[in-house]
Amino acid sequence: MNLKWRSVAFQIWALPLFAITPFCAARTVSFQDFSSTAGLILQANAASANGHLRLTPAIAGRGLGGAWLETKQPVKNGFETTFQIQITEKYSSGGDGMAFVIQGGAKPGVGLTGGELGFGGITNQFAVHFKNYHWGDHPTDGRYDEIAVLAASSPTEPLRDAPENFIGSVSRRIDYSDGAVHTVKILYVPGNLQVFLDDLANPLMTVYVNLAKLMNLDEGRAWVGFTGSGGADWQNQDVVSWSFSSNDPAPRLSGVTAPLDSNNAPGLTLPHRLFSTPSLSMPETTPLSVDHAFGYSVPPGIELAYQIEASTNLVSWAPLTNRTFYFRDHDSTNSAIRFYRFVPK
Template sequence: MNSTTLQALLAGVLLSVGSFGQSFTFMDFSASNGITLVGDAAFSPTSLFLTTGNSLETSAAWFTMPLGVVTGFDTQFDFQLFHDPAGLPAEGFAFVLQNAPEGASALGAGQSNLGYGGSANGIPNSLVIEVDTVMQPGLGDSSSNEISVHTAGPNPNLAAETVSVGRVTPSILMADGQPHTLRVVYVPGTLDIYLDALPQPVLSIPYDFGTGGTWSNSLPVPGLDLFEQTSLRVGFTGATSTIPNAVATEILQWSWTSTGGPAACFAGTVGASAGMPESVLTVNGDDGGFLRRVQVPTFQPLSLEIAQPSTMTAPSAFLVFGYAGEADGSHAISLPIGDFCFPAAVPFSPPGSYLIANSFGIPAPALVPSTLAPWNLLLTGGFPFETTATYQAVIQDFTAPFGLAISNAVIVDFVTAPPPVIQDVFPRSPAPGDLVTLIGEGFLTNYQITVDGIAVSPVLVSDGYVVFVYPPGVSCDAAVTVVRPDGQSASTTINPTPVITSVLSPSGSAQGGQTVILQGMDFVEGSTVTIGGVPAAVVSLTEFAVVVTTPPGTPGPAPIVLTTPYGCTVTETYTYL
């Protein structure tokens, strides 16, 4: 692509884009990209048939891409249930939210398990809203026109009402061959289910995807393990019995909105033509998950990475832009290749935006030089102040229109991290040249360490520990200090003066040969003991106790002096008799 065409595509105009969160609408299913069918599910020209009324059908239909649920969602679908008047409308269908290992190929057992349940192959890690049209006393059903919410937490789900967290028999008959509307609204902590035009929920359940809920037997059930801690795969399952007791389940329309999440433009369009969009822009290896947000402490390394799209067999040219602030999609640029989350253009960016790197070679000034993707920009010193920025790119993707695609966007919050904490130091009384380990948290990187004012260099580092070589000439009760570049620090004591808390057998014969036990702390191997200035034989020594044999002495009080190999002393009194 020549630079003139690229510049034209990026010339852009500012538009108001009000679609927040992940959302879609299938007014019908004539264009069904993004839905994966499993088992007996099939598309008609305008609808989705989970079951067609044949015997022993079992099916599922999943929206292929996981959708955000942790901050809330609002979904609605229209359905019709047909059956032979000579038989029963068996068995029914379910709306399912799941994060099973099988992903978009997940399918449970058939018949009364409705395609989601089963003790052996029920869909694990799922929450199910079932429309059950046959009463099964063995499962604990309360009617043949029941809406029930089932979950077994991370375990395989079951059709038995023992795992129901709420159920209702609505006044509206659902298997009457007429269109009905089911709406599910989740606000963290509450799940509301509406049927048709009824103004109030037919069922309202206390439930949270993180903490779970309560089964009908009053026992707690845990929440679900969410994809990237934010999302689940959503869709439908269904099953039939045998003719004439077989129901046809038709989904006519379906819409979904994840509430409270980022604007739709944050997903980008890279790889969208081959399936769901993929993340090629990351910050410190993180695309921000569902919320597209990453925290980076001030003064800490920042790495901005552009990966080569999986659809490309060769390195890709790109433009990566930054925006000074949090882009919310309300001023996105609508381009033929997708929506860009903030105003950006070449050769000159609008106020607030800036071109970071340009590997297309078009005449547009960038902050840093770049090569083709895969590429990364590393700022070892990070940002020296708190701020927020948003990053997004245009990158080559030959499967996309014009051979270009919009990358995912990432919001980065540069924040002051909590202060470091030193929880322990080992050993507390080291010899010069020994390796010393500081254990704690919040050390991060780019810090300085001093021991008694002497700068030392770490030999091993992590956020939870630091290892350095102990220097010579350290005084007693010296401070070892970790200072981060943001000015926050933590200190502890090293080479402490020993403490004697008690003396067992504090008096004895002036002829010597008595056993004396010094109890305390911070006693060090190699320490010496004198009594009245005369060396006492050290029989044994631990960190908390020293056993000595007294030398001969003169009747009366005599000082006991314990001296560590590093010159720290502590004194007590012994009395010769």
């Protein structure tokens, strides 16, 4: 039904919609440590340090680094990557962050520094960022840890590290910049991506992603690696260990007979660039896997004409921060169920 005639509510559930089964016949690249960087392309200030891959050192003026596997990897049909990160020796509150990045260009590259985390400004790429400094986005409360999944609206548009490019995000209740070693796992099946932090059995975030639509891939392959940057503040940003496994044919989701077609996936969790229609069905609610996430994508055009409001009981409603193609709900994990509606402005 057209949203012009009826507001829409959808329900947030605390459990994930699906699980991703383990990969079989996978091609795996593994680094137990980085005492040797053989097999990697290092850029800018990235280097081996105490057996770690240090993207940026805690030194002023050296806040840019990148590291990539030396050959393009198959990503179209799915992949699993697990890595450990450690952030130490913060100057002031530290900054700015690092990212796991997939790039489709002829050669991998690093981009802008500061809040762009070393990948900003480059076309044809996809990123999962780990950002602990947000002064430009949140000048009154800019120091907190965040994980976000980002993509530009088309492969030819430079990807900037900004909320309008978020597909999903988690913040406020995670802490990976505390100096300890933290383990991250990212599982991708065409149409779906899950991000795990320390708890590798339960996803922190589940979002709908189709790399074949977001990027121009080289026969299904792309560069995979990490970038990091700092600015007025700095910190050591280390990758402690890393494994990357790609799979062909694609793995399957538990309980699903084939990888999900992103055009038929539940509408409100799709990034705007994958939508086939801005309309939503009624009266059914749309269950989403929240997994402690605070950010959600919305269909194109809605943010121009509608205010998004949230409720726990369908009686009392409160407005949310409404960005282009994106909204944030900082109270989404304070209750088991959340409802959302679009109200004409």
